[in-house]
Amino acid sequence: MRHPARTAFHCFLAVLAGIGLISFGGLREERTGEHWSPLVPLALAPFAFVFLVRALLAARGRAQLLAGRGGIARWHVSFADWERFRAVDGRQAAIRAELADMLWIRRPTPPDGVEVIVGENGLLVDHSYHDLRPGRLERVGWLAGSASCLEFTFAIPAGAEGDVPPPVLRIPVPPGARPEGQRVIDHFGAAARAG
Numbered sequence: 001m002r003h004p005a006r007t008a009f010h011c012f013l014a015v016l017a018g019i020g021l022i023s024f025g026g027l028r029e030e031r032t033g034e035h036w037s038p039l040v041p042l043a044l045a046p047f048a049f050v051f052l053v054r055a056l057l058a059a060r061g062r063a064q065l066l067a068g069r070g071g072i073a074r075w076h077v078s079f080a081d082w083e084r085f086r087a088v089d090g091r092q093a094a095i096r097a098e099l100a101d102m103l104w105i106r107r108p109t110p111p112d113g114v115e116v117i118v119g120e121n122g123l124l125v126d127h128s129y130h131d132l133r134p135g136r137l138e139r140v141g142w143l144a145g146s147a148s149c150l151e152f153t154f155a156i157p158a159g160a161e162g163d164v165p166p167p168v169l170r171i172p173v174p175p176g177a178r179p180e181g182q183r184v185i186d187h188f189g190a191a192a193r194a195g
Contacts, residue, residue: 015052018045061122062129070119073184075177078113081148085172088146092170103128103169116171118184125171132188138166140188142181148173150181152188 064070077085086105106126114126121133136154143149152169173181 014048015045018048058122058129058131061119061131062124065117065119065122065124065129070121071117072120072187073116073118073177073180075116075174075180076113077116077172077174079109079111081172081174082109082114085149085170088143088149089170092143103130103171114172116173116177118180120187123171130169137188140185142185143170147178148175150184 086109089103089105103125110126115124117124122129122131124130130152132152137152138155139151139153141151143151150171150173152171154167154169156166
């Protein structure tokens, strides 16, 4: 999730809007006796509330990583390494559309590169926070044919019907950060096998 605090604020506004619309509709029906359908606001408020909770958890996880709490690995991706990663990531998506990366990749590449912080339950890449709590991951490892990229494969939600491809998240690992990348695999690989 990109900028979770901002997303939480927008979700909070949507919750307030849903509650406001329900209240307004109820008051109007009382005053005029005109029947109204609360379906839209009743749908808006609960969905916005669920997304608000998710965004608040992501904002908390992001803040903890930035404060240095619960971190297991951290590395810097230079401009050149980020450009190479974008090329690898683009090739993966071109092979099969379902291999498209969940990572929001900013264009153009930041001149100073990108910071990657991995914690016990999540990771932060260029302001994009991703929840990696136990039970969400199916597999984590080096991307096939590339020792410069980690790939997280998420478990398909229970009840998903049909041939639903698992979501994937790829992050760049420059040559000097491979030991940190392996530490991430060791940490999340055990959790994925246990889940």
